[in-house]
Every structure is written in C-alpha cells, then in structure tokens.
Amino acid sequence: MKSERFPLKVQIPSQGWKQFLSSKNKMLQAYDIAKEQNSSKRVKTEHGRIAEAEFRKWLSEFLPKRYAVTSGFIISSGIPTSEFMVHYDVIIYDQLESPVLWIENNPDSSDQGKSLAIPVEYVRGVIEIKATFNKRSVRKAVDQLSKLKPLLARVEPNNQPVKLYLPSDFFCATVFFELREVDDMDFDAIDTLLEASVLRGFYGGSILRVNKLDRYYSGKISPVIENCDIRWKNKALSYYAASRSKKISDTVYYRMILQHSETHFSEFAFDILSILKGTYHPNVLSSLYCIGTTQWDQGSAVDTRYQNEEEFMKFKEETALHLRNLGFEGC
Template identity: 40%
Template sequence: MTDKSFPSQGWQQFLTGRQGILDKYDQAKTHSVSHKVSTSHGNVAEAEFRKWLKNFLPIRYGVTSGYIVSQFTQDTMKMSHFDVIIYDALSSPILWIEDNSDYSHDGQSRAIPVEYVKGVFEVKSSFNKRTVVDALTHIRELSPLYIQIDKPNEQYKRYLPINFFCGLIFIELHKKYEFEKSALLELMKIRDIRGYYSSIILRGEGRKPTTTCKIDTMLTNQPINDFTNMTDCSMLKNFLCLNTQKVEENLYSWVHLTWQDLNFSTFAFDILALLNETYQFGKRSSFYAFGDSNWKI
C-alpha cells in the first residue's frame, strides 16, 4: 500500500467552491444594504450553495429547493419549503415545478416524492441562537415523514428513507455572537431529529479567510465534564467542546466545534458518503482535498 502524502493534490483548488459561495453572498449583501428588508443575500447564499453542491455530486443526485410530498398526507396540510433537497435524480419524478424567485435564486422550486429524498439542509446567513432555533424548527416540520420507516416491501411509500440525513449550513459567525453559548446548547437538542448529521459555518469574523467551522453533536452514555462551560470562551477559537447535557436516563449530549481549512472538504465528502451509505462517524470519508494552510507553518 502506498504511503499517504499530505496535503493532498488540489486541496486549495477545492476551496474555490466555498469562496465562490461567499463572494456571491457578499456581493448580494452589499446590494441589499439599501433595501427596506435585506433578505436577498440569504436567497443568493442558498442558490450558490445548491449550485456548488450540484456541481460536486455525481449526476445521479439532484439538488433543488422545494417541497417533499408524501402520497398519504392530506392536501389540507400546509407544505413546508426547504432550502436544499438532495434526491435521486435518476429515479424520481418531479411532481411539479414552481417559478418563485422569493424562494429560489434560480426561480424554480421542485416537488419531490418522499421516498426519493436523500437529504435536506437548511441555510441561514448568520449563526446565532435565533437562526439555529429557526432552522431546527423548520427541519422538525419533517417529523411526520421521519417518525417511522416504511417496510422494505411496502409498495406505497409514505416516509423518508431509512438512510435519510439532514443538517444546517450557516454562512458566517459575527463577533457579536461569539459567546452565545445558547446557540450551541440548541444543537444538543437534536435527539428527536432522525438522520441529523452536522452543522457548518463557512466563515468567522476575524478568522483566517480559508477556515470553515464544523459543529458535531454527539451522544454518550455517561457525562463528560472535562471540557469548558464556555463562560469565557469564544466560538471563534480553533477548538471548543461543551460539557455534556443530560438528554434522558443514561444518555448525554455534547458539542464539538473546530475551525479548519479541511472542514469544507470533510463536509463535502461526508455528504457523498452518506448518499453512498458508506459514512462512518469519526472516520474520514475521503482524503481528496485533504489539506490545511497551517501545516505549512
């Protein structure tokens, strides 16, 4: 077996995808300053993330904003619109297409049958307690579709597949929110969300411009209190862990936060591994684009 050599070829080029999202977001943010309600940069961020993800993933997977439809949900129930839906593009029909630039920068939202949906991500401009709560609340609107799993031989599917996954994407963390511990505490409360994978923040104010933050929420059967309570620790630091919080009897939740260049490629190839059902928690999904500018120091 050939010895691995790091940083791996092309890791800096891979980061241009992330930078492209941020550049378009900043441009839209500048233009929206004069608007009475500044929301257009959020729509642009969603659209640019979808564009990047669609270009990254194999052609068999589609990426869209839109609706997830179950054939046994009554038409009187209001449908929720999701920022990023990953689906089986080779097998799934598109139930309908809506032209609506308020939801999607490319002007189209698609309705996908529930059994063909692979993953869902919510995109928010800023990381803070309010946006975390809003994003998780929206993900939980899928709960009627993930509370159960269809039997393997069920002809008429009504629930999201067993390998469904979801997560949150935030564009930036401002310094004014760097000590808002309550935002991380909200991420400890995802026990009820089936398939929750992780959260990322694409940049942090004052941080090196190439670093991405990855926030993992983990469960353990015993408390771990060797970490910080974050009374004086910033979420803009390189590494942060919160002490565990009790979820239920003999079950505890804790949060692990890191800022690294390689977190963007980690996130990307984890999504691919989740889609291919090869993802293993705690194990790197791929060594493509594996590099960090700090390794040169």
C-alpha cells in the first residue's frame, strides 16, 4: 500500500471482488460434478442435494458466527402435533440465543447431513434451493415457502412471553444454481415466482449461473413496486425480464424483475447480512465490499453485453420505462 494514499477513497472495483466470486465457482463446480455423476441415473436428484449442502456450507462460512445455517424444521407451539412437520432447505437462526430442540442425522453423518429443529422465535430466514430456474422448479420453491404462511400470519409484541410466529424481521428467498439455455424463454418461471410476493419478508432470489453469459455473471430477482401496469415484452430470461403485474390497488402494482450482472452475487450476500442486521433497504447498495466487474477492471463502466447499438438503445428505453414506473416520472 502506498503511504501517500491518504485519505482513502472508495475504489471501484473494490479489492478482492474476483476472490469473493471464487466461492460461488466452488459451489458450481461441486454441483457440476454431481450432475455429471448423476447423468446416467434414472432419477436425477443427487445434484440438487449437493447444491443445498454447498450453499449451506458457503453461507455458514460467510455469515457472522452469531448466525447458524442448517436444514431442518421450524417448531411452533401453535402448530398441532398432528400436522406434518415441514422440512426447509436453509434455515438461518440466532445460535447465541436459540436452543436446538433435536437433531436428525442423514446416513452420511456429516454436519451438512443434519436437520435441526429450531424454535420459531429464533429463526431469521428461510431460503429454498433449486438446481435450475424454470417454471417447474420455481413452482416447487414457491409451494415450499408458502408453507410458512401460518407462521407469518401475525407479528407479535417483543414482550410477549410465548412466541408462536416468525419474528417481524424474518425474511425468505430463493436460490437457483443455473439458468440453462433450454429454459431461456420460460417466462412462466418469473410469473410463478411473483406468487411468493404475498409472503411477509419475501426478498426475491438469486441465480448463481446463467449459462449463456460469462462465468462471473449472476442473476438477481427482485420485487419492485410500480404505479401503473405496463406490459413488458420479454426477449429472454438471460437478457432482462419482468413478470406480469400484480395489482395491489389502483396506483400500486407489484412485479418481479430479473437482471444480470457480475456484481449480483456479492450484492445478494451482503443483502442477506444487511437484512439480518436490520439495515437493509431495497434501493440502496448494502455494501461496497467485493463489488466489481470485468469492464471496471478494464477501465470502463459499460457492460459489453450492450455494446450492440440496437440492444443498448433498447436497454436504455427499458431502463427509462422502469424508472417511470417507480415514480420518477409520470406514466
């Protein structure tokens, strides 16, 4: 470090952005190996289990030690014992405060094979993991998250001694390991994810790899609120896509937006951390750590995907339309 560099100024790309993305690549490499080994089997599910385990491992290493990551069950005294206990792929909970009611082991006996039962009031987040982003897998993720509804029906006072519901700062999200080229026109997938918008604390989701794009790119699926209903004409999920609108009131519409960038994996990671800290704002970058792109490294802020003039102009028009929908200009 040069001694004359004082005072420090924000650097974009920030230090270590490529190193941070290596953790994403490790998850995807393990997933690809499992998928290849699984290719000759009649029922191909092993790569999905590997995806869950690898994501839990990465997330547990990333988050502060106050938060533990497990698969397992959320236990509430308000749910009858006759009801089937729901198993979730990823549960984030406060391990400094929470007891573990019991542990169920998988045959592999590893930490990633264990399922823990966590009392409802200590659960901070649930994430459903799926291998591919398409309508079928999105439907499964949404259906699973929808099972949280009884636990989200109320927000209890902090001083209430017996807790039956998930905390007020609870969040839920989805993660998909890849968007395959064969699913690139499956716009029903993002429409289906819109159904999760009714869940309190729904963040959206992340797609770790988009097979038509370069290796550093990730997809970010975000809920947005607009003040009018605009019919989007989607070109491809790998380009830029929007779900149909869901009308909330005469002037409020809700939709999901899918965008791709080399910064989106780090944004997703630090958004989770920001949610857990209570500082998250959907329209503000949660952190400048590990933010960078190949173009920034080369001295340009322009995404090379839009260097084609026709495509770049279309992107600008869609961006301007999106800003108008957010209320920066009248529709």
